[in-house]
Amino acid sequence: xxxxxxxxxxxxxxxxxxxxxxxxxxxxxxxxxxxxxxxxxxxxxxxxxxxxxxxxxxxxxxxxxxxxxxxxxxxxxxxxxxxxxxxxxxxxxxxxxxxxxxxxxxxxxxxxxxxxxxxxxxxxxxxxxxxxxxxxxxxxxxxxxxxxxxxxxxxxxxxxxxxxxxxxxxxxxxxxxxxxxxxxxxxxxxxxxxxxxxxxxxxxxxxxxxxxxxxxxxxxxxxxxxxxxxxxxxxxxxxxxxxxxxxxxxxxxxxxxxxxxxxxxxxxxxxxxxxxxxxxxxxxxxxxxxxxxxxxxxxxxxxxxxxxxxxxxxxxxxxxxxxxxxxxxxxxxxxxxxxxxxxxxxxxxxxxxxxxxx
Amino acid sequence: xxxxxxxxxxxxxxxxxxxxxxxxxxxxxxxxxxxxxxxxxxxxxxxxxxxxxxxxxxxxxxxxxxxxxxxxxxxxxxxxxxxxxxxxxxxxxxxxxxxxxxxxxxxxxxxxxxxxxxxxxxxxxxxxxxxxxxxxxxxxxxxxxxxxxxxxxxxxxxxxxxxxxxxxxxxxxxxxxxxxxxxxxxxxxxxxxxxxxxxxxxxxxxxxxxxxxxxxxxxxxxxxxxxxxxxxxxxxxxxxxxxxxxxxxxxxxxxxxxxxxxxxxxxxxxxxxxxxxxxxxxxxxxxxxxxxxxxxxxxxxxxxxxxxxxxxxxxxxxxxxxxxxxxxxxxxxxxxxxxxxxxxxxxxxxxxxxxxxxxxxxxxxxxxxxxxxxxxxxxxxxxxxxxxxxxxxxxx
Numbered sequence: 001x002x003x004x005x006x007x008x009x010x011x012x013x014x015x016x017x018x019x020x021x022x023x024x025x026x027x028x029x030x031x032x033x034x035x036x037x038x039x040x041x042x043x044x045x046x047x048x049x050x051x052x053x054x055x056x057x058x059x060x061x062x063x064x065x066x067x068x069x070x071x072x073x074x075x076x077x078x079x080x081x082x083x084x085x086x087x088x089x090x091x092x093x094x095x096x097x098x099x100x101x102x103x104x105x106x107x108x109x110x111x112x113x114x115x116x117x118x119x120x121x122x123x124x125x126x127x128x129x130x131x132x133x134x135x136x137x138x139x140x141x142x143x144x145x146x147x148x149x150x151x152x153x154x155x156x157x158x159x160x161x162x163x164x165x166x167x168x169x170x171x172x173x174x175x176x177x178x179x180x181x182x183x184x185x186x187x188x189x190x191x192x193x194x195x196x197x198x199x200x201x202x203x204x205x206x207x208x209x210x211x212x213x214x215x216x217x218x219x220x221x222x223x224x225x226x227x228x229x230x231x232x233x234x235x236x237x238x239x240x241x242x243x244x245x246x247x248x249x250x251x252x253x254x255x256x257x258x259x260x261x262x263x264x265x266x267x268x269x270x271x272x273x274x275x276x277x278x279x280x281x282x283x284x285x286x287x288x289x290x291x292x293x294x295x296x297x298x299x300x301x302x303x304x305x306x307x308x309x310x311x312x313x314x315x316x317x318x319x320x321x322x323x324x325x326x327x328x329x330x331x332x333x334x335x336x337x338x339x340x341x342x343x344x345x346x347x348x349x350x351x352x353x354x355x356x357x358x
Numbered sequence: 359x360x361x362x363x364x365x366x367x368x369x370x371x372x373x374x375x376x377x378x379x380x381x382x383x384x385x386x387x388x389x390x391x392x393x394x395x396x397x398x399x400x401x402x403x404x405x406x407x408x409x410x411x412x413x414x415x416x417x418x419x420x421x422x423x424x425x426x427x428x429x430x431x432x433x434x435x436x437x438x439x440x441x442x443x444x445x446x447x448x449x450x451x452x453x454x455x456x457x458x459x460x461x462x463x464x465x466x467x468x469x470x471x472x473x474x475x476x477x478x479x480x481x482x483x484x485x486x487x488x489x490x491x492x493x494x495x496x497x498x499x500x501x502x503x504x505x506x507x508x509x510x511x512x513x514x515x516x517x518x519x520x521x522x523x524x525x526x527x528x529x530x531x532x533x534x535x536x537x538x539x540x541x542x543x544x545x546x547x548x549x550x551x552x553x554x555x556x557x558x559x560x561x562x563x564x565x566x567x568x569x570x571x572x573x574x575x576x577x578x579x580x581x582x583x584x585x586x587x588x589x590x591x592x593x594x595x596x597x598x599x600x601x602x603x604x605x606x607x608x609x610x611x612x613x614x615x616x617x618x619x620x621x622x623x624x625x626x627x628x629x630x631x632x633x634x635x636x637x638x639x640x641x642x643x644x645x646x647x648x649x650x651x652x653x654x655x656x657x658x659x660x661x662x663x664x665x666x667x668x669x670x671x672x673x674x675x676x677x678x679x680x681x682x683x684x685x686x687x688x689x690x691x692x693x694x695x696x697x698x699x700x701x702x703x704x705x706x707x708x709x710x711x712x713x714x715x716x717x718x719x720x721x722x723x724x725x726x727x728x729x730x731x732x733x734x735x736x737x738x739x740x741x742x743x744x745x746x747x748x749x750x751x752x753x754x
Contacts (some may be wrong), residue, residue, distance in 0.1 A: 048458070116547070221751055241748035248747055249692045252367050252685065256671060257664035259370040267372065280660040324648075329653060332660065336652030337645060339659050342627070344635025351631045353385075353622070354450040355663055 015051060019080035025310040031083030032172025038135055043084045043107060052086060053103060056093035061103040070094070071262035074204050076269050078211025078321075080312045082174070085132035086209050091200040092139045098196055099141075099151055101190045107136035110201050110280075111178070113194065114142040114180070125180045129324075133164045133176030140180070141189065141197040149194050150186040154178065169320035172315070203261055203278045205325040209285040210258040212317045213251045216296040219311055221242065223300050240299060240345050247295040250288040257281040273349050274357025275338065283331035289322040361452055368682045370667050371674035377442045384446040387419060391452070391597075399625040400452030401726040402733075404618050405528060406579055407453030413487035416454070422461050423485025426469065428565075431482030437677040443672070445617040451625030455529060460484040462616070463609050464537060468557075471597030471605050475476030476558065490531035494559065494583070495606065497523055502729040502742045504539070505550040505711075506604065507604045509585065511542040511557060517591040518542065518557060523584050530581040531568050535560045538585075539606050543597055545735045552707040554602035557587070558594045575714070613737055615672035615686040619693035620665050622733055623700045626726045627662075630704045631655065654703045658696065665693045684750035694733040694740065 022042040040144040046052050054068030056062025074087040076111050085107045092108035111127035127133070127140055164176035221244065224235035261281035291309045293315040297304050304311040322328065342354035390413075391397055400407055416422055424440040426432020447454050447535035465484050483489035500506040509522025520540055527536060543553035561568065563589035571580040597605045600619055635657065639647040645654075667682055668689050675682045704723060705712070734740045748754050 055614055118474040217366075221753070225753065226741040235748075238745075241753050242741070242744050244751060244753065245688075245691070245744035247746035248366060248684070248751060249688050252668055252688045253661065253692060255367050255665045256370055257660075259367075260664075260667040263370055263372060275659065277663075280663045281658065283660040284664045287661075328657075332653045332656030333649065334656065335660050336654065336656030337647055339631055340635050340638060340647045340652065341656050343631035344638065345640040348635070351628050351659075352446075355659055356381075356445070356449070356666070 008059040008069065008072060011069055012076060013312075015073050015076040015283075016079075018045070018049070018051075019076055019082055023082045025079040025313060028081045028083050028313050029307075032168075033035070036135060037083075037168070037174035038085070038107075038132060038165075039083045040135075046084065046086060047106070052089045052107075053093045054105055055090055056097045060093075060101070060103075062093055062097060065095070067266035068262060071203075071259075071266070073209050074207035075211035075214070075258075078208035078317070079215040081171075081212070081317055082216070085136050086339045087204040088131050088136065089206045091197075092137075094200060095139055095141065095151075095193065095197045096153075097192055101151075101153075101187075103152070104137055104155065105128065107132060109133060109136040109138055110197055111138055111140040112138050112201070113198055125184075127178045129167060129169075129175040130164070130178055132174050134166060134174050138178055138241060139197075141194045143194050146169050149189050149190070149191055151193065152180060152184050152186045153264065154180065154184060169324070171316035171320045173317075173320065177265065180341040188336070199265065199278050202266060202282045202330050203258075205321055206254075206258045206261065206278070206281045206285040209289050209318060209321045210254050213254050213285075213289065213292045216292050216311075216318065217244075217247055217251045218300050219314065220247065220296045223304075227301075228248050229338050234299070243295050247292055247299075250291045252290045254285045254292075257284045259336045273354065275335065275355050279326070279335055282326040283328055283335060286326065286328035286331065289318040293318040367668065367678040367685050367688075368671045368675035368680065371670045373438060373442065373670070377439060380439055381442050382448060383419070384421065384443050387416075388450045388452060391415075392450075397453050399449075399628070399722075400453070401451060401625050402622045402729040403451050403620070403625075403731070404448060404454050404458050406455060406577060406725075406729070407451075407534060408455040408529060408579075409453035410487075410490075410532075412453050412458050413457040413490075417457070417485060417486075417487030421447075422487045422672050423481065426465050426481050426485050430469075430477055431485040432465075433485070437673060439619065441673050445621065445666075448617050448621035449624045449628075456490050456532065457484070457487050458494055459529070459533075460489055463493070463613065464491045466609060467537065467596065467605065468614070470608070471556070471601075473593070475593055476596065480558075490529060490533040491537075491584070492527040492533040492536040492561075492581075494524045494527065494536035496526045498525050498582075502739055503620070504606075505545075505554070506685075507539050507541060509538060509539040509540050509553065511555060511590070513542070514589070517589055517594070520557060520559065520585045520588045520590055523582060525571070525580075525582050527583050528579045528580045530561060530583050530662065531570065531578070533561060535639075536583070536720070537596055539602050542602075549601040554601060554606075555599045556602045556605050557590045558596050559588060559590055565589075573728075575725070611672065611676060611681055611683060611686040613691060614690040614743070615669050615676075615682075617666070619667055619690045619737070620662060620669060620696065622694075622729075623697045623704075623707065623726050624662075626704045626722050627658065627700050629722055633708055633719065651707050654707060658700050658703050661696055663695055665689065669693070671693060684747050687738070687746045689749075690742050691739060691740045691747070692732075694718065694737075697733045698730050701730055 021086040038119045050063035054065040070090045071198040077086040092110045093103045096103045140152045143149045164178040167175045169175045258281045261277040264277040342348045343351040420433045421443045423432040424435040428434045511518035527667045542555040546552045567584045570578045574582045711718040714724040
């Protein structure tokens with residue numbers, strides 16, 4: 001069932017207000033400084049609304065709704081710098097549902113690509129830099145050498161002592177290494193599940209970047225409108241206007257790319273001989289994130305570089321997320337090879353058909 | 359703050375399923391044209407590729423005047439259908455210059471503001487690919503500051519006497535007419551937008567003289583058109599006297615955001631990709647392509663894909679009757695910079711020096727480099743468009 005524009009707008013407003021209320025700069029900063037690394041109270045509120053499992057079918061324990069709505073929630077989470085695995089749970093829920101599994105309660109997170117050799121053979125595999133691994137149920141999907149695919153679900157209470165090895169990204173968000181125990185139960189899943197999981201991880205990270213980029217623009221517009229020097233707002237200076245327009249251009253590119261990638265995945269069209277929207281979106285989101293952060297800081301001046309000012313909560317996320325689930329360089333290289341393959345030889349569709357496919 | 363975020367970009371658009379078949383038809387036509395050697399893919403062909411017989415062949419397939427209603431000789435199709443056709447032609451580097459202005463802006467202008475008489479006189483001929491227009495806006499003293507136009511219309515019995523100079527006016531030496539922005543009454547103090555009108559002026563008449571402006575490429579596309587007391591009858595007034603500014607600027611969002619702001623150098627990018635494929639041995643998966651080349655190609659193709667999504671979003675919003683001014687300006691700013699970046703990539707990755715007039719890659723590259731300065735200047739300089747964006751974001 002698809003939702004109307006009005007329904008989607010209402011959802012965006014509702015989520016935005018809820019996150020604004022709970023994800024205050026103080027609480028976001030406090031989460032990063034805490035050992036648990038997250039704001040459990042915010043999570044509780046979100047879980048109770050059912051927003052954490054939008055996009056997953058109700059039969060599996062999800063909240064219903066489709067990927068487009070889940071995407072909107074992820075953008076809002078990025079904008080709010082929400083110190084909870086909201087985007088991660090949305091993505092993991094969808095993977096579990098796709099695999100025909102019931103979705104457990106509580107926060108979820110997808111591990112990155114991992115090689116899983118088969119039933120009962122999860123032992124020794126290290127899942128690296130898992131977002132919120134220390135508090136969330138980890139969902140790991142991987143393929144063995146024989147091509148069969150396996151899925152492991154690891155709740156935090158089932159981790160052996162000494163686990164996980166805690167880590168942080170630039171924004172202070174938990175990025176934890178988890179070693180799967182020798183008896184970690186894995187079950188076989190259909191071919192394509194691992195690729196689907198990877199694509200969702202990449203898409204949701206892109207959507208988080210889009211939200212953060214939009215927030216950076218809003219904060220900067222507010223700042224240059226209010227801050228006065230030389231007897232007038234900074235925003236009246238033509239050079240400031242030009243830099244803001246440059247920033248807006250990057251934010252628009254990131255927004256369009258990530259929205260289109262979500263729409264493509266939501267549309268359920270089979271992958272084909274065309275540019276991968278999720279890969280292209282992550283490429284542009286990763287590439288543009290730094291530009292957006294740099295202009296935001298430049299226009300905020302010194303105050304924006306302090307611990308006290310809220311700007312860092314957004315820019316550190318832009319810097320962190322651009323490296324996760326596909327750096328710009330990695331994505332560009334993969335796309336470039338695809339482009340050449342499309343352009344070359346009698347079997348290639350041609351560069352334009354490849355690029356205009358979606 | 360929410361309103362600013364929402365206003366930045368309209369929702370992205372998925373093209374309707376029916377456009378797939380239309381796209382295939384255009385591709386089949388272009389393949390046949392290329393096979394028969396009727397055109398060579400070129401950069402910036404919507405400016406420099408004037409080919410009247412190509413225009414007529416295109417029109418015979420129903421691909422000019424697509425959004426003109428059937429009763430005026432058009433095809434009554436949607437703006438998104440037209441978008442698909444246009445982007446296919448531009449990506450192929452096809453010579454669409456002759457009918458470009460007529461189709462893109464004169465037809466919509468006449469449909470909105472023209473009298474029945476003007477519509478009947480020009481629209482069917484435009485749709486047949488036989489009637490060509492130039493743009494009558496810029497003047498020697500009025501470029502970015504369009505409201506500073508000095509071409510004057512003096513009221514006489516039954517019409518107007520027009521004197522002044524229009525400049526750039528690409529294709530005027532071949533075109534039948536132009537719609538000129540003319541000052542018909544004095545501005546009201548600092549309100550310079552007041553007192554301007556649109557007059558449709560046929561170019562083959564006494565009092566009109568056209569002088570070539572040769573580009574740095576050595577090509578003749580641009581002109582200076584001098585009007586010396588040219589009589590323009592009342593029947594040739596477009597819309598309302600005094601409403602010229604609003605009428606002329608009403609189409610700006612379309613002009614700024616179309617695929618022509620992204621694809622002027624696609625023919626070169628396509629040629630580059632083909633070269634890289636051959637260098638990599640035409641392997642099935644592109645695995646052997648040079649790492650530096652792969653990264654550069656991935657960078658520009660992903661950005662081109664993203665810009666196309668922005669352009670489509672604006673096209674969808676325009677079709678829905680909205681006016682996404684910020685997004686349209688951003689498409690033009692970001693897109694035309696990308697057109698230049700594509701040249702940079704093509705220039706640095708291929709082991710070919712540009713040579714004007716040469717066949718193949720060397721000539722294609724030379725043509726692109728020499729045309730490049732125009733991309734970010736025409737259609738509203740990028741600097742001015744950034745002021746439009748700043749205003750839209752509430753700073754001015």
